[in-house]
Each structure stands twice: as C-alpha cells, then as structure tokens.
Amino acid sequence: MRLDKFLKVSRLIKRRTMAKEVADQGRITINGNQAKASTVVSRGDEMVIKFGQKRVTIQVNDLRETVKKDEAETLYSVIKEEKA
Template sequence: MRIDVFLKHTRLIKQREAAKKACDQGMVTMEGKPVKPGREVHVGDRFSVEWPTRRVEVEVLDIPAGNVSKTRSQTLYRLLGVVDITDIPPDFGP
C-alpha cells in the first residue's frame, strides 16, 4: 500500500491529498530520509511524520485491504514516540 493511502486509512493525516503534500514537502521520513507519496509500506516499516509543533514516530502493524473504520484504524500502527517540538530549546542542535 502507498504511504499516502496508509496515512489516510490510519487517520494520521485526514485526507490523501494532504498526505501526498506532506510527503512532497519532506514531512514524512523513513530512516531519516524523505519518502515519496507512492512509497510502498509493509508490516514492520517505521516512519515519522513531522508537523510544525510535533513529530510522531510509528511502526506499521497491519496493511488494510480497503476502507477502515475509525476504531480499526488505530490498530494498524504502533505509536513509538511523540516529540513536542515546541519543548526543544531554540539553541538546541549542532
């Protein structure tokens, strides 16, 4: 399944077009590298999505075979971490 479709089905991003745009803008990464919207995801893949105020890291647990209910969408991934970017001091970094 394409990562933009997976993001929509899991409701990490509400609309596929928004998920595609997030990928195109480099907000979605795997192993520290930006991914294209058409990148296939598989069970066990880990990726992160970064918004202006936070970063969410997830692991893919299941790939749905069609539309997914809101309840089921939360079982498709495991939340590995959430970083509130506003908590990082402005002078933090190299």
C-alpha cells in the same frame, strides 16, 4: 500500499491529498529514508512524521485497504511523540 493511502486509511492524516502534500514537503521518513507519497509502506516499517511543532514516530502493524474508524489505530503503534 502507497504511503499517502496508508496515512488516509489509518486516519493519521484525514485526506489523501493532504497526505501527498506532507510527503512531498519532505516531512515524512520511513526507516530513515525520506519518503514520497508513492513510497511503498510495509509491515514493520518505522515512520517519522513532522506535524508542525510535533514529531511522531510510529511503527506500521498492519496494512488494509479499508478499515472502520474505531479500528484505524490498530494499523500502527506510536513509538514516541516529541516536540520539534
């Protein structure tokens, strides 16, 4: 699954276009490598996302095309959250 689609489906970022912009700005890394919007995300990947003054590290648990709002958090686990 593409990175921008995963971020939208998991509701980490609300819109796919916004997820694409964040990735293109170089604010997302997957397994230590800088990621683009088209980067393929797999189960078990560790992702670091920079949101303004916050850095969130997550692990991908599951990949699904669609998911209900209350089930979106099951797609990932937050490993750590820190101020940048």
